[in-house]
Amino acid sequence: MQRHFDVDLEALRSTLLEMGGIAEDMIGHAVKVLTERDESFADQVQEMEKRVNALHIEIDDRCLKLIALHQPAAGDLRLIAAAIKINSDLERIGDQAVNIAETATYLCHLPRIKLGDIPRMVELAAGMTKDSLDAFSRRDVELAREVIGRDDEEDQLKSETFNELLALMQSDASTIQRAMDIILIARNLERIADHATNIAEDVIFMVLGKDIRHGAERRESPEAAQQ
Amino acid sequence: MVKTLAMPPQYIPDSSPQGSPGGASQAVTLEVRHLKAGYGTTPVLRDVNIKFYDTKVTAIIGPSGCGKSTMIRCLNRMHEITPGASVEGEVLLEGKSILALDPVELRRHVGMVFQRPNPFPSMSIFDNVASGLVLNGARNRPLIAERVEDSLRKAALWDEVKDKLRQPGMSLSGGQQQRLCIARALAVEPRVLLMDEPCSALDPIATARIEELMLGLKNNLTIIIVTHNMQQAARVSDYTAFMLTGELVEFTQTQQIFTKPSDKRTEDYITGRFG
Structure with a gap:
């Protein structure tokens, strides 16, 4: 039976994906400020953040209305619960992109510094964000699990970046300001990857009704967690 | 009566439902085994197996005609009094077949509240509640009065009717009448309370009162509620059974x-x- 409710749920899904698309663009633009040393991209990031913030409120509002008016259950309820959480993660991804753009704008006015693993961290964080949203769109549990698996590499790269830049600051005090900024950006990228991981976990909950956060799946069934 | 005890897929062993507070030790009040029922040649229930747990509310949901009401009417042998009705299988009340009990005695242990409040029209509020006791042979007036008050309190109706116990039961509002019927069922201290869409004729406030009442009563009872209102099932029940085409x-x-x-x-x- 065709339900009117499905039209509302589809609208929620597409609004969330629209927000996700903007958040992805914000990451890309923020990184360009750093790599292309072009401050105009930072202005675009600021503009996009306004739209993300508006969608953040709009999506929460839609979810509350759907819960209040339809009392959803089962898969419908899990979709709405996931949407509320993904909405929050996307807004935070947007915030991290704004932070990167602001730090990179400052760096534009200083001599260049070696970026080390930052390009790989960008590739990972942006890829994880994109794939987590694809997993949401396609209800793809395998892809969501794959996204979660990539988070360890991002954490590792962040630690390596910290160590490399610490060594650089110790050997050349003139790099301290710039190295500190790169460390901040590495941290922003690592946070983006964490939010993408959260989104992937929410996708698994939405599709399977299984809460795998904080190693719940490993504790419950080590074999299943490895699959 | 069917004697075979083969375990069909929907059978819930003692260790289930998973995560239930009582776990494997949870006491079963009513157990239905291979229950088949129908009217004439029309089958309504097709080999149903289910357990109802002590101090728990179980909701039975499903579309019209799925056999929910027929099932609970089998639990206190009301189904069999319908002309042309057939029933096969076993229902055990605390381990004993309900067929071994006199139907009147059974209905004392397994009370029922219906969709529409049905106080006895010619009786006062007091007499409505006392009727089950009197039918079961109670003659001690002070004891009956004590039990009536206790039942009305349990049904959260005492404060509203204590000054007009001699007025007709029908003089109460719909929601009060339904609580009166619950008090009437409670007066004989049943082990199980069957509720067949008990709120479908009530407004949201009266409905909320009945739901609150159920949550309070379940501490000493097994409650089985048939409802079309899924939010109600979600709010009041510990377990839910979904039935479809019998x-x-x-x-x-x-x-x-x-x-x-x-x-x-x-x-x-x-x-x-x-x-």
Whole structure:
């Protein structure tokens, strides 16, 4: 039976994906400020953040209305619960992109510094964000699990970046300001990857009704967690 | 009576429903085994197996005609008094077949509240509540009065009617009449309370009162409620059974059924995709 409710749920899904698309663009633009040393991209990031913030409120509002008016259950309820959480993660991804753009704008006015693993961290964080949203769109549990698996590499790269830049600051005090900024950006990228991981976990909950956060799946069934 | 005890797929062993507070030690008040029932040549229940647990509320949901009401009417042998009705299988009340009990005695242990409040029209509020006791041979007036007050208190009606116990039961509002019927059922101290859509004729406030009442009463009872209102099932029950065309499709913890049902037919029904 065709339900009117499905039209509302589809609208929620597409609004969330629209927000996700903007958040992805914000990451890309923020990184360009750093790599292309072009401050105009930072202005675009600021503009996009306004739209993300508006969608953040709009999506929460839609979810509350759907819960209040339809009392959803089962898969419908899990979709709405996931949407509320993904909405929050996307807004935070947007915030991290704004932070990167602001730090990179400052760096534009200083001599260049070696970026080390930052390009790989960008590739990972942006890829994880994109794939987590694809997993949401396609209800793809395998892809969501794959996204979660990539988070360890991002954490590792962040630690390596910290160590490399610490060594650089110790050997050349003139790099301290710039190295500190790169460390901040590495941290922003690592946070983006964490939010993408959260989104992937929410996708698994939405599709399977299984809460795998904080190693719940490993504790419950080590074999299943490895699959 | 069918004697075989083969375990069909929907059978819930003692260790289930998973995560239930009582776990494997949870006491079963009523057990239904291979229950088949119908009217004439029309089968309504097709080999239903289910257990109802002590101090728990079990909701039975399903579309019209799925056999929910027929099932609970089998539990106190009301189904068999319908002309042309047939019934096969076993229902055990605390381990004993209900067929071994006199129907009047059985209905004292397994009380029932119906869709429409049905106080005895010629009786006062007091006499309505006392009727079951009197029918069961009680003659001691002070004891009857004590039990009437106790039952009305349990049904959360005492404060509203204590000054007009001699007025007709029919003089009460719909919601009060339904609580009067609950008090009448409680007066004979049943082990099980069957409720067949008890709130469908009530407004939201009267409904909320009955639901609150159920949550309070379950501490000493097994409550089985048939309802079309899925939010009500979600609010009041510990376990939910979903029935479809005379079969028990799924029976598990209510939270599980409303967040992650395991059968697609259950999901389709509770999300309104059915049909």
